[in-house]
Amino acid sequence: MFDVAVHITLLVLMPLPMLGLINRVKSIAAGRKGPPLLQPLYDVVKLLQKGAVYSRTTTWIFVAGPIVTLASAILAALIVPLASTTSPFGFPADVFVFAYLLGVGRFFTMAAALDTGSAFEGMGASREAAFAALAEPALFLALMIVCVPADSACFGDAFSAIPAAGGLLRHPGLLLAALALGVVLLAETSRIPVDDPNTHLELTMIHEVMVLDHSGPDFAFIQIGYALKFFALGAVLVHLVLPIPATGWMAPVLFVAGQAGVAITVGIIESVMARLRLSRVPQFLIGACVVAAVGVLVLFTGGRP
Amino acid sequence: MTLLWALLLVPVACIPIAALLPSAQAVLALCVAGAVAVAGIAAALIPSALESPVFAGGQQLMLDALSAYNLGIVVFVFGFSSVYALRYFGHGARDGTFGRSKARRFGAAWFGFLASMILVLVSNNVGMLWVAMETTTLASALLVCLDFDPPSVRASWTYLMICSVGIALALLGTFLLCGEARTVTNGAESPFLWTDLMRVASRMRPGAVKLAFLFLLVGYGTKAGLAPMHTWLPDAHGQAPTPVSAVLSGVLLNCALYSISRFLPVVEGSTGGDGWAFRLLVPFGLVSIGVAAAFIAHEHDLKRLLAYCSVEHIGIIALGLGLGGTTAALFHTLNHSVSKMVAFFCVGNLAHDHGTRDSRAIGGLLKTSRLAGVGLLVAVLALAGTPPSSTFMSELWIARDGIAGGHLAAVVAFLLGAAVIFVVLLRPILGMAWAPAKEGQPTVRARAVDWPLIVLPLALMVALGLWMPVFLSDALTRAAAVLGGVR
Amino acid sequence: MSLDADLLLLLVIGIDLFIGSTGRLGARIRACALQGLVLAALPLAIQGTGVLTGGERVLHTVLAVLATFLLKAVAIPYFLLRAMRQSGVAREAEPEHSLHLSLLLCAVLVGLSFWIGAVMLPPPEAGSSPLGVPAGLATLLVGLYLTVGGRTELTQVIGYLVLENGVFVIGQRVLGEFPLVVELGVLLDVLVAVMLMAVLVAFGHRPEGGSAGDGAATPAGGAR
């Protein structure tokens, strides 16, 4: 019961501030003070209190989009182990379910975007679809690198099986997996260098442009869902990189530190890099797939642990 | 046995009668009556001949299982074609385009053709076999140029010339074979009688027999339309009046192939049964299928299309014999004859309704001439070997026997060729079915007589594809036993 | 073996060469008739005078000789000559090759036949002419050359006749004699075939008829 409580607490408390942390890091890097860490939370609360404006073109799909996206993000985040090697909500083969839950959310976000009939939102959906399709193999390959040695396609078993000693170099394949997963994280959550969440030109946006027409609670749902997705993918990355123990007080501490590290790293990347040209993004993602594939080969040729 | 003589003499007697009858209608009626009479006699003869050979005229005439089986096909196709001739020439006879003299010429040649084909089948004397074979050429050449217009005369000329020269080679082969046999026969045996040849076969020198068989194969093969000696065939079959085309394609080719197959057991007996003669048929079969595919692909004249299709089927039968599927090949003979006959009937009706045989000029096939159109489609499907037609079954059977005999490559080539032919054959037919009807093309109602002519044989084809009657399988087995191969 | 038979067979070969070397259709047809005559005489020569004392076989031989003579030496040439006149084909056959070349080719064919007869076939039995097979083969080959190389239909028909003669000579060599029915049947067939051919040729050479042989390649209905 305790682990459920910890899990849910982290799930509720962490995601939105993580986004704030990224913005904070970027501000500092740009020499500004920046908004408070909890600014995303304030935004969401404000949105939840507002009314809404709907396009006359839209149908129920437009309304369903944010709801389904948020629901699937919540489930995905429940499945991933957080401050422990296992998740209280884990089950066999949950790795595949996790990836597909993200897919459900994406599907409905894109559908809702197309529901507006706006060329901009269609453009965003189109790019999202293309990049997600390319990111998918990288995500699965990275997850396989973790799961195959553990003989189980369950996050809990897989993370438990990662040997604690050795830090980042616990296994060379793991490093490559983390690298690939990092790229996937940036792509799936639409961060630089794939997408610039702060851009003001709709023509260059991906995620933001898809949700242009959402307002009020719907938009709040989308923001929460987005944060959860970032949080869940970040959690997987943290587990690959940091030896988080199964139990004990170290686990939440390490986890929170790790997630903060993810946010800070993303913030730094966003500060020092520019967005890639759209036509270069597929190359970036295919690169991630190749990295992960090399990781698999390393895993098999190097003998499985 | 007198019935055997009657079988031969009834059509012979009809020749002068046909030449003397006062009107075209009467000649056409005689054609039907004569064909029916011959069919009746044949029906009486065939069962006993299947049991054991029937002889007449000393040993000169013989009807054994193989010839009885072929005879059955001949009288069936001839009977239907005679009825069709009545329908085909009927309006010509009424409006004068099919005049008395033409009708007489037709009637005489028609019965001469029938008589000579029957003689091919019943003669035990291989010399007479040759004579009869050449007579079929002459009689049918007359039929081909019945209209005596330039194209038909040209076709008839080509036919006559090629087949006469070709078949002269068969005569040479016959002489060589009988000459060899003469050296080993005793006084009681004749080197010309097939039954005696079979008896002395093992004593003949294989080399000489093989040489003779080569000439027989090419000679009769020319008549059978095996590629590359088939060149006369599309012209002749295309230009002949449709009832004649049906008989030419339906049974004349069979008779030529029958002549070749007669010699197979003799050669085998001489060479010790190593299958040399059978194997020789395989390349002819394959080349025929390939050549037919190539020409069908570019052909638009429906009758020539069917003529090339005959080349294909004769090739398949030869291949079946060559690969050891004797029974299957004989079954295929029946299937091809009947379906080809119907196909020609339908094309004849279509050509009449639409005034052309060019597949590109005909449209709305299934609507404007429903019976002939559907009939042609079904007949061509059967010819192309589509299940559940009996053609499919016999082709499958040949494939099975071929592979069981270890001829995988030949069978694959055969099946691929057949598949290509399926496509190229069906393409123009479907084109006619789909194309919109030409302007001013009226919808033609089929005549009452067309229904049995077209529907009955097609129903038979489907029925035989799904059900093998005992008597037919017996007949096939016995006929195949004559050739020395039973599977 | 009688000298007569050898002489007759040499005559056959000589006629082959003549047919190959002449350019005139009429001469060719008449040479054909002469060859028919020789062929009719051949059984008599081979079997010698014994033929006339053999009882039942006499009738057979006489009938065969008569039939051959009547058909091959009289009837068929007559029909061909008539067809030639009717079709109005130029008397000069055709400049297919130069006639020297044609003669040379025929000579080569004759040589080839002798070679085949000597090398490839078993030696003849005692009592039959050694010239039988070469002569027959030579006739056959010359006949084939005429059918294949001939540019007018009548030349082809003549070629067919010569070819048939060659087959007959070979038949006689390997068989001695044929059953009467067969022989008559073959002769009748040849007759009717030639008559038909003659009729067709005559028709084909009516003003609009055009060349029969070439026309066969172009299908009806404007198919190609």
Added chain:
Amino acid sequence: MQGSALADPLSRILTVALVLTLLSVALFIIAGTLSALLGRLDRAALAVGTAGSLLACAVGLAGSVMALMDGGAETVASSWRLPIGAISMGIDPLSAFFCLCIFLVCGLGALFGAGYLRRGWLGRRRLAPALAFFNVLAASMVGVALARDGVLFLLAWEAMSLSSFFLVTFEGDRPETRRAGLVYLIASHLGLVPLIVLFVLLGGATGSFDFAAILAAGAPSALVATTCFLLALAGFGLKAGFWPLHAWLPEAHPAAPSHVSAVMSGVMIKLGIYGLLRTLTFLGEPPEWWGFVVIVVGIVSGVGGVLHALAQHDLKRLLAYHSVENIGIIALGVGLGIVGRANGNTTLSFLGFGGALLHVLNHGLFKGLLFQGAGSVAHATGTRDIDSLGGLLRRMPVTGTTFLVGSAAISGLPPFNGFVSELLIYVGAFVGAVELPASSALWTLAVVPALALIGGLASACFVKAFGVVFLGEPRTPAAAAAHEAGPSMRWAMLLGAGLCVLIGVVPLVALRLVEAPAFALSGAAALPEGVVDVLSAVAGIALALGVLVAVLAGLRWALLRGRDIRQAATWGCGYEAPTARMQYTAASFADPILAPSESIFDRHVHAEGLVGYFPVAASHRRHLGDMAADRVLAPGVDALLSVFRRIDFLQQGGVPRYLVWVLLTVVVLLVWQLGAF
């Protein structure tokens, strides 16, 4: 397969099942014949044909479910005298499973077809042929599944091809339909060649076509077995639509009436999979590399199919390419099953075959549903061009919603059925990667990213299809004037969608259906451990998703209650006069995905750019040629035809030339056989 069924009293169930399925065949044939006989009475033919189909499907469905639950095998042979072969039919789990798919999809197809034909064609075209051939198609498909004799199998197989050919050419007066029909006919007949050789080879020396005899003769030698396998892969693969043998599929399926497309894509091509699986049962223990071959075929088909689908503008053509993709997914499962079988790993083998079989059922359901949806759209708007549609969800709510369900299912998203079967294949691949030696494990592991990529692309493609067709504003007046489909069409789609959701939410039921055939194929005796857990978890996730969505929807409702909700125009980023034509099109949507693969595929772009200072008009059209058709088949056909044309010399030159051929033959024979004398 489980011993003598006769001794077992329970086998009566099996007998009843067999009788019921045979009865359904008879019912199909009777209904088909009756509707054909009714000829010009279109309404009567429609009623009789549809009622007969539905009755037959109901009867057969009962029979096949009974047989599946029983799990045994029973055969009945008749003394009917075919020229060769025999009429011998039987049922076992594999047959029963495919029968189940056939009955389900055909039943829904017939239901849909009743409305579709009545609304679309009544009075404009004779309906009797469509109904007669539909019933014949269904009967022959069941015949294929039940045949226990090679000849009967081929008969039913060809009847299936032909009846579907006549259905494809239902609109034979349209040139593209004719072309499609011809291509289809060519393909299916060429596919028959390897099958004939296959069955003859299987019969071996005995020359028997009887399946029992083939089985009794034992596994053939390795060479024969490999030949048979490759023949089956070619012959059945052509029907199934394996890349690059699929070229006929995107031509034929769109040309058929939609309820027929549904049946063809939904089950007919699956009988190719059935044939492949059935052949495998004759060949003994397969070598491992067969599985690798099938996996590679699956990957190529899956990725190739979905990429081509993305490029399509024609809704039904798009769906047809997705059939290629899904056949690829099924092949992945089959390949895994073979690898498992070769390695004696029953878990892998069960998951592979089970996943493949379940995907057969699932694809039948959602592809049937999608084709029906496409049919409704085409019927309502008169066009299948995706870029001419839009905004249909408002006008056709049932069609749109069910199409959405189908789209999500085919994209493999939870909680729909496509996810369940793909998950089984994922887990199978994972088991293979874990339990097999490294050299084999890499092959099975390759399935995981491939399936992920296929899934991602499929989801992109269906967002595009659903989004552009049903969402946004109508792009043409025809789309704006669209109306909802008729009641029987709606019911068929609703039922199909319901089944998609049912299997997704209660996957254990589906597992129960594939259990028996998967046991038979994999050699497993019991469910591998964990499978039930995984599928229960899937059910749990589906439930959780449902609950969460409901809760969130309630929350949103509560939040918005009484607040200011306004309607406005779509935000145009400041542009105030957006028109429907400005919406993103399907072609633009697919462009970012297709652009990277441009070097692989032949993409033809016809563009007239903007020229000058005051450009008047510009156009941009794109067309993705089918690689297999453009680069392999078309040149092949051209080459063959040109060879054929060159043979013409045989028939030129008249008598002298003809005689040369005769003589040449003699000479060649003499020279060839010189040694024989």
